[in-house]
Amino acid sequence: MYNTKLVIEYDGTNYNGFQIQSKTKNQTIQGHLERVIHTLYGEKIKSIICSRTDKGVHAKGQVINFHHSKDKFENYTLIKAMNANLPLDIRVLDAEIVDLNFHSRYHAKGKTYSYLIDNSVAHRPLWMKYSHHIPHPLDVKAMQKASTYLLGTHDFTSFKGRKGVTKSPIRTLYNIDTNAKDRYITFTIEGNGFLYNMVRIIVGTLIIVGRGQLQSHEVYEILKQKDRSFAGPTAPAHGLILEKVYY
Amino acid sequence: MYNTKLVIEYDGTNYNGFQIQSKTKNQTIQGHLERVIHTLYGEKIKSIICSRTDKGVHAKGQVINFHHSKDKFENYTLIKAMNANLPLDIRVLDAEIVDLNFHSRYHAKGKTYSYLIDNSVAHRPLWMKYSHHIPHPLDVKAMQKASTYLLGTHDFTSFKGRKGVTKSPIRTLYNIDTNAKDRYITFTIEGNGFLYNMVRIIVGTLIIVGRGQLQSHEVYEILKQKDRSFAGPTAPAHGLILEKVYY
Numbered sequence: 082m083y084n085t086k087l088v089i090e091y092d093g094t095n096y097n098g099f100q101i102q103s104k105t106k107n108q109t110i111q112g113h114l115e116r117v118i119h120t121l122y123g124e125k126i127k128s129i130i131c132s133r134t135d136k137g138v139h140a141k142g143q144v145i146n147f148h149h150s151k152d153k154f155e156n157y158t159l160i161k162a163m164n165a166n167l168p169l170d171i172r173v174l175d176a177e178i179v180d181l182n183f184h185s186r187y188h189a190k191g192k193t194y195s196y197l198i199d200n201s202v203a204h205r206p207l208w209m210k211y212s213h214h215i216p217h218p219l220d221v222k223a224m225q226k227a228s229t230y231l232l233g234t235h236d237f238t239s240f241k242g243r244k245g246v247t248k249s250p251i252r253t254l255y256n257i258d259t260n261a262k263d264r265y266i267t268f269t270i271e272g273n274g275f276l277y278n279m280v281r282i283i284v285g286t287l288i289i290v291g292r293g294q295l296q297s298h299e300v301y302e303i304l305k306q307k308d309r310s311f312a313g314p315t316a317p318a319h320g321l322i323l324e325k326v327y328y
Numbered sequence: 329m330y331n332t333k334l335v336i337e338y339d340g341t342n343y344n345g346f347q348i349q350s351k352t353k354n355q356t357i358q359g360h361l362e363r364v365i366h367t368l369y370g371e372k373i374k375s376i377i378c379s380r381t382d383k384g385v386h387a388k389g390q391v392i393n394f395h396h397s398k399d400k401f402e403n404y405t406l407i408k409a410m411n412a413n414l415p416l417d418i419r420v421l422d423a424e425i426v427d428l429n430f431h432s433r434y435h436a437k438g439k440t441y442s443y444l445i446d447n448s449v450a451h452r453p454l455w456m457k458y459s460h461h462i463p464h465p466l467d468v469k470a471m472q473k474a475s476t477y478l479l480g481t482h483d484f485t486s487f488k489g490r491k492g493v494t495k496s497p498i499r500t501l502y503n504i505d506t507n508a509k510d511r512y513i514t515f516t517i518e519g520n521g522f523l524y525n526m527v528r529i530i531v532g533t534l535i536i537v538g539r540g541q542l543q544s545h546e547v548y549e550i551l552k553q554k555d556r557s558f559a560g561p562t563a564p565a566h567g568l569i570l571e572k573v574y575y
Contacts, residue, residue, distance in 0.1 A: 092453040139454060157449070164450045172450040202404070203411050203419040206339040207386060207569070211454060322454070 083152050084183055085159070088175035089114070089143045094210050094319065095170060098136040099143065110134075110171055114145065117166040121159075122149050131185040131326050132192065135278070137318030139211060142174075142325040146185040152178070191255065191273050191327040196284045196320050198266040212265070213284075213320035219291035221261045227290040227297035228257040228268070231283060231304065238307040240286070242278030242315065250276060250307075257283075269324070278315050286313035330399050331430055332406070335422035336361070336390040341457050341566065342417060345383040346390065357381075357418055361392065364413040368406075369396050378432040378573050379439065382525070384565030386458060389421075389572040393432040399425070438502065438520050438574040443531045443567050445513040459512070460531075460567035466538035468508045474537040474544035475504040475515070478530060478551065485554040487533070489525030489562065497523060497554075504530075516571070525562050533560035 089110070093099075097108045101115070111130060118126050131144040154162065156176045163173040197212040199205055204214035231240075234253040241250055258269040268287065270280055286303065289295045295313070303311045336357070340346075344355045348362070358377060365373050378391040401409060403423045410420040444459040446452055451461035478487075481500040488497055505516040515534065517527055533550065536542045542560070550558045 090450075090452050090454060092456075141452075141454060160449055169451070169456065170453040172453055174448060174450055174452070201421060202407055203337075203421055204416075205337050205388075205421070206417045206419055207337060207388060207458060209339075209416065 082148055082150060082181060084146055084148050084179050084181045086144060086146045086177055086179045086183060086185065087114075087163070087173050089145065090141050090172050090174055091139060091143065092170040092210065093134060093137050093139045096136065098134060098138070099130060099140075100133045110143075111145075113167055113171055114163075117163055118147060118149075120166060121162055122151065122153060124150060129185050131189055132275075132323050134321075134323055135318050138321045138323065139319075140323035143323055144185045144189070144326045146179065146183055148181075185326075188328055189274070189326050191271060192275065193269060193271045193324040193327075194275070194280045195322045195324050196268045196270070196280060196316065197322070198268075198284075198288070198320065199264070200261075200266055201264040208265070210319060211322065213317050215288065215291075217292055219266065219288070220293060221259060221266060221291065223293070223297050224266075224287045224291040225259040227287055227295075227300040228259060228283075230298065230301040231257065235304055236307055237276050237279055237304070239303050239309055239312045240279045240282040241276040241309060242282065243309060244277055247276055252276060252279070280321060281316045281318070282309075282312050282314075284316040284320070288316065289313040329395055329397060329428060331393055331395050331426050331428045333391060333393045333424055333426045333430060333432065334361075334410070334420050336392065337388050337419050337421055338386060338390065339417040339457065340381060340384050340386045343383065345381060345385070346377055346387075347380040357390075358392070360414055360418055361410075364410055365394060365396075367413060368409055369398065369400060371397060376432050378436055379522075379570050381568075381570055382565050385568045385570065386566075387570035390570055391432045391436070391573045393426065393430055395428075432573075435575055436521070436573050438518060439522065440516060440518045440571040440574075441522070441527045442569045442571050443515045443517070443527060443563065444569070445515075445531075445535070445567065446511070447508075447513055448511040455512070457566060458569065460564050462535065462538075464539055466513065466535070467540060468506060468513060468538065470540075470544050471513075471534045471538040472506040474534055474542075474547040475506060475530075477545065477548040478504065482551055483554055484523050484526055484551070486550050486556055486559045487526045487529040488523035488556060489529065490556060491524055494523055499523060499526070527568060528563045528565070529556075529559050529561075531563040531567070535563065536560040 128147040199212040254272040375394040446459040501519040
């Protein structure tokens, strides 16, 4: 038995999220990957996903692993063979045979997400599919300050989508970087793990701060409430990119 | 009479270039702009383009100007009205009434273009439409060194596409920045003006250097030949972005 780890980039625009769902197998990224793995290895294989990104969310560094009975391909050959059979908006960037007990989700030590806001007068075409357009003025300093209240280890229940089924709501955020340049604002968020919709709810809350409808320090009050209804709205999926997973 | 200047961003993927051609009026960016200007001002108006970008080339800061008989709109209102009538992949980012004799092409003092190469094993989905994929190893230092031979004022005939009809082939390049990060290579090229296909032929030549098929210093020999056949191939349109025009 072998265990192969893949690093994948995808444009989530045209997919119903990463994870296979009963009725939408072919419109999920996992569905496409398992179809191609089946073709190449000649066996039905279940893949293990690191991050179950939602409908419309993108990734530059998603990780999966899968067990297979034969060592059929060199790493480079597997990358080429996978890509030859996948849609152009899903690409395998790296492949390697790893330890049999490696688990792409359980062994992840941390992840980085980025969220891009286009703060121009018009939603600019070049990064349109990967940015959330907000034409209103945003106070970047206030957003940056608000983000610092979320750093560290907290119960993030207030920032968890209602569909989330994770056992513990405790997560640690290592860093939130706020970069404003040329009317683009990028939040880069690193943590040991994220609850369902957590990044999008954090960004939705920071946007309310940026618009002056919430004070920076009130973000800490929201955190303490442990109640989703106190936080801001969930920012749209298409601004979110899973940048990297750390092991 | 009034003279209005517009700054425009567009994704060139679906267009036959910027300039109106006899049979493809509606598939050009200028065609769309003039259609909307006609609708808004109620008069047939010819626009003056700064840079006639080719089929498939993108822009973040294209500039046009046009003369009109009535001062009908505030700047912000004009931006909104233009964008409400344009396709989503063409956006007006700025509008202002300028001096009557302002000419978007003749008064341009300089321009910046960027060219993006995706040097990963697979053509990555997220910037696929705006990058040229080269899976082979590229010697970035050799490309950077080669680019320095092109700086300054030269006869760029060797780097001019055959269709170009400009009177003088003399241009000045102020800077070529070569940035390599995360397997993306970006060339940012600033000059007082560019001949037909000049940026794409420069990049095509630098790529040959990067692949080791040409020595860095030979780029200077090519320049001295004043003959297009000595330079490298024209790099594909979709990696090129007109970043900015200076006045």
